[in-house]
Amino acid sequence: MKWIRGQNGGKQGGLAASSVIIMIPTLVSVVVILVAFLNGVQNEDNIQPCAKVQTSSSVVPLGSPVTATCFIRDDCPLVIGQAVHIEWHLGNRFIPSSPVASESGSISKVVIPNFNHTRAFLTCCIQASLLQVVGGVEIRAGYPPEAPQNLSCQTNLTTPNTLTCSWSPGRQQTHLLTKYTLHTEIRESNENRTYELQTGADHYIIPRSDFVLFSEMKVYIKADNELGEATSVPVVLEPVSAAKFDPPKILKVETVPKMYGCLKLRWNLSQHQSWMSVYRLNLEVRLKPAESSQWSKPILGSPVKPTRPVDLCHLHHGTQYFAQIRVSYQQSPWSEWSSSQSGVTLESAPTGRLDSWMKVSGDHMHKQLHMFWKPSKQFRANGQNVSYIVSVQASPGEKGKVCSTMGNYCTFQLPSKAKKVYLRAVNAAGKSRPTEVQISQxxxxxxxxxxxxxxxxxxxxxxxxxxxxxxxxxxxxxxxxxxxxxxxxxxxxxxxxxxxxxxxxxxxxxxxxxxxxxxxxxxxxxxxxxxxxxxYSRQKAPSMAPKIRMKKTWRSHIELTWDEIPLGQRNGVIQSCRVFYWAKEGPINVVNVDPEERRVILKDLNTVSLYEAFIMVSTSGGSLNGSTIHFEVEPFDAVTIVMIVMVTGVGLSLFIIVMVMTCFSNHKTLKGRFWPVVPDPANSSIKRWTSESTEDTHPSWDNEEPNPIYLSHLSFLDLPIKLSKEEDDLWLNDAEDTSDLGESICGSPCIPGYSNSGSVPYATVIFSGPCISPPPKEPHFYLRSESTQPLLETEESFSPKCYQNIGTDEMQREQCFFGPCDDYVPEGEPDPVIHWDDFPFLQALVMNDTEND
Structure with a gap:
């Protein structure tokens, strides 16, 4: 920024001039205002500036050339004794100039070929020690005004009566102050009036005192600014012919007697304009049937007086019509349409045919028909209350009628032999011709x-x-x-x-x-x-989004479900459903779901994080987001615990079942492991065991049982049958199970008919002392069998380890279980006869040879 201080150029007042400081170029307007007080020569009468700037015009058309000349006074103190150097500035921009030939060189001229500023300051400066402004001028540019367009005037006949004129000032902006004036001329009275308009106004209301209703007047608009003026095309009118009437009123729409398709319409003007009823006015009427939503084209009638009714003909019979009217006077604009009034033409019988079609349901014995119909283009109901009859006969009548309705469909049972039905339209004036409808299978x-x-x-x-x-x-x-x-x-x-x-x-x-x-x-x-x-004819976003809820959770998984959107809330075809879910401070995950499934399973979730989720449903017209829910996944839920308990219970049950089955399948082996397998002689005819012998077979497992009895037996069972090799092997293999025969089959070796050949011994060793007692001093005696059959196994833990033979006859008698002691036969006497019938158990063991060696 450059500051310049003015110098004293006069005898008086130099202090005031030298005290003014100018800032260039930002305050150019201030410079121009004060330039007359700077660097001037002051005397007692006036102050003259150092320079004078002349231009062709201070207001020029925008874009036109501008010429300016700067004259420097010879007595200007800025140029006395110095060379003069003049510069031009347009606003902030330097403008090159051409010096004019003169003796002192104090005249400069500048030409601006294209002035494209709407307003700017052109200044003349002298280059001395500092650049100082010595003169300047403001130049404004714009366009001359356009002639106003679309001038129109309209008379208001309501109280108060006025004449309103409106126009458009033109599209081009002038950039200059433009004044508009409205001019009226009444020819009959030679009255001319001018109305000043406000800036930017586009209409003006002329009071009733300044115009005559039935006298012609000329109206025009004039626009004026510093570059010129323009006048609109004048409008010549009669104020009453420019009046827009209030909507007229329909008094009544009535039927014309004996005239089918005609209505009579009575009308009048509004209350404020009823004085115009003596004049003929233009009238337009428009109609529409009651079932239609579109008005017909306006019907223009000849000018009529409001006191005369209007006849409307060529209408449909028995049809309700709504009517509206509007009026105008000569070339005046049409009034607004009146309110609607309805009327009904005279009825006649329906004409034309009906379009119909039929759907059949049920079996061949009970056919259900659904019949639909609608008026064809040629059909005329010709009445108000129209009903429809479906019958199986072509002639009219109650006979054969299967349906009667006021609607457009009917459901009925078809007679078994009917091939076609007949459809008729009926009103108060009669019936239409029947429309034949074939029954389609x-x-x-x-x-x-x-x-x-x-x-x-x-x-x-x-x-x-x-x-x-x-x-x-x-x-x-x-x-x-x-x-x-x-x-x-x-x-x-x-x-x-x-x-x-x-x-x-x-x-x-x-x-x-x-x-x-x-x-x-x-x-x-x-x-x-x-x-x-x-x-859908048009789609948009659904009106509601489903609310998602948690159905089932398990470790790192959760199942979300939602209900179906009601059909009335969809607003289109649901094309996609997307579920958004995220953990706190985590990424947003999106899952696309089939709209028909309405469920989704979110996997690989963190069991320690809180999640948020919402669903977005979309149609082709938009999308809607549902409400957000919060959830977290428990490490173990109730379902998981129940499953674990169930699996554990099932596994334990299976283990128990397997163990029980194993025990039953090997019960003999287990029985031999836990207790000896001994037959029950009490249920046989051999001999009752005594309590002592029973006790003998079950040695005590502990030392609590008092005075145990220890015995030794060796009994033999004669087997006269000779076995084959395979049977011998089988016998040998089953020798372990022969212990079930018991130890009391024979109490002593004194069995009649005993021999070494063909006999299988069964031995029981009974000893008189426990196995842990010291061995007796006398040697043990063992009875050895000559048979090849092995002795019974005695590996049981409770079998005695030592044996003792009892040699006395008394002891043998006591231990003989084949009969009473009286049957005992001393040595050397013949053997008694043994009756096998007395021993059924042993008899079952008898085997007979079937072949000879």
Whole structure:
């Protein structure tokens, strides 16, 4: 930044001039204002500046050239005794100049070829010890105004009456202050008025005192700025012809007697404009049937007075119409439409045919028919309360009637022999001609292979299908219904030609609502099965997201489930479900889930971390996030504990079962391990064992039992049968089990008929003392058998280790168990006869030779 101090250039007032400090170039506007007080010559009368700047114009068109000249006074103290060097600045920018030939060189000229600033300061400076401003001028640029466009005026006939004129000032900005004025001229009275308009205004309201309703007046707008002026195209009008009337009022819409299809309309102006009823006004009428949502094209009638009614004809019979009217006067704008009033034309019998189709359900004995119909393009109800009758007879009457309804469908049982039914429309004036409907049977012919539905706006769908075989086809039936409602009256259908493969359906189609669309093939002899698709005319994000919940947890795994979104809340086809979950300060994981499953298992979770999760459901129109849940995985849950207990219990049970089965399968071996296997002689006819002998067979395992008895026996069983080698081996192998025969078969070796040949001895050694007693001094005597059969095994832990033969006859008698002691035969006497019948147990052991050696 450069500061310059002015020098004293006059006899008086030099102090004031020299005390002003100028900052260049940021405060250029201040420089220009104070330049007259700087470097000037002051006398008693005035102060003259050192320089003077002249320009062609201070306001120029934007982009035009600008020429300026700077004149330096010869008595300016800045140039006295020095060479003069003049510079030009436009704002902050240096502008090269060309000096003008003069004696002192104190004149400089500059040319700006293209002035593209809307406002800028051009300054003249002298280069002395410092660069000092000696003169300057402000230059503004812009455009001349455009003529105002679209001038129009409208009269308001309500209280207070006014005339409002409006216009558009033009698209181009002038960058200069532009003034607008409104001018009116009344020709009859030669009254001219001018109205000053505010800056930026685009309309003006002329009071009622400044215009006459039925006198012509000229209105125009003038725009003016420093570069020029422009005037709009004038508008010549009669104020009353520019009046926009209030909406008129329909008094009544009535039926014309004996005139079918005609209505009479009576009307009037509003209360504030009723004084205009003596003039003829333009009138337009528009109508629409009660069941339609679109108005007809306006009907323009000849100018009429409000006191006269208007006849409307060529309408449908027995149809309710809504009517609206509007008015204008000459070239005035139309008023707004009036409120609606309705009227009904005279009724007549319905005409035309009905479009229908039928679906058959049930078996051949009880057929259920679902019949649907709608008016064709040629059908006219010609009445208000129209009902429909389905019968099996063509002639009208109550006989044969199967259905009567006010709706557009009917369900009934078909008589067994009926081949067709007849459909009629009925109103108060009569019945229509019958529409014959053939009863079509259901055929299992799958012809339609594919079907799609593409949106064609918010209220229509394009249905496309493909057929495998069209040879037997006679056409198609396209049926659609809203899935959120189950009322059969909402089912709609269209009949398509056999050559069609697409159809645009519309009417009652709403965005974000699901519709079920079915295409049925039609044959000469029946209806084929349909192909169905669900579609939306427009989709958006679902209205709700399912709430996920925890179903089951186990170590590092968790199962999340959620409920299905209600059909009315989906707003489209659910295309994807994604579950987002993350641990604290961990990455976000995403799992894509099939929308039909509604469950997901999150794996490899950290059992010590707290997790958060939410679900996002998406349609083609948007996505919605569900609420966030928090969960953590327990190391062992109840299910895991139950499984462990169950597995342990099952394993223990199996072990016990195996052990029990093993014990039962080897019970003989185990029995021999824990107690001796001894037959029960008490249940035989051999001899009752005594308690003493029983005690003998079970040696005490401890020393608590008093006075144990120790005996030694050797008994023999005669086996006269000679065994073969295999039987000998079998006998030898089973010798261990022969101990079951017991030790009391024979109490002594004195068995009649005993011999060394062919006998198998069974020996029991009974000793009179415990095995741990010292061995007797006398030697032991052992009885050895000459048979090849081995003796009984005595490896049991409780068998005695030592044996003692009892040699006295008395002891032998006491130990003989084959009979009473009286049967004892001394040595040398003949052997007594033994009756084997007395010994059934031994008799079972007798074996007879079947072959001779």
């Amino acid at each position: 259901t055929k299992a012919r799958w012809v339609i292979s594919n079907i799609t539905a593409i949106p064609r706006g918010d209220h229509s769908l394009l249905v496309q299908w493909q057929s495998n075989d069209t040879f037997c086809l006679t056409g198609y039936v396209v049926e659609w219904r809203p899935l959120l409602k189950s009322d059969l009256s909402l089912i709609q259908f269209e009949i398509a030609d056999q050559n069609q493969s697409s159809l645009v359906i519309s009417g009652s189609i709403e965005p974000y609502k699901p519709y079920g669309i079915s295409v049925y093939p039609r044959f000469k002899d029946g209806i084929g099965p349909p192909k169905t698709v669900n579609a």
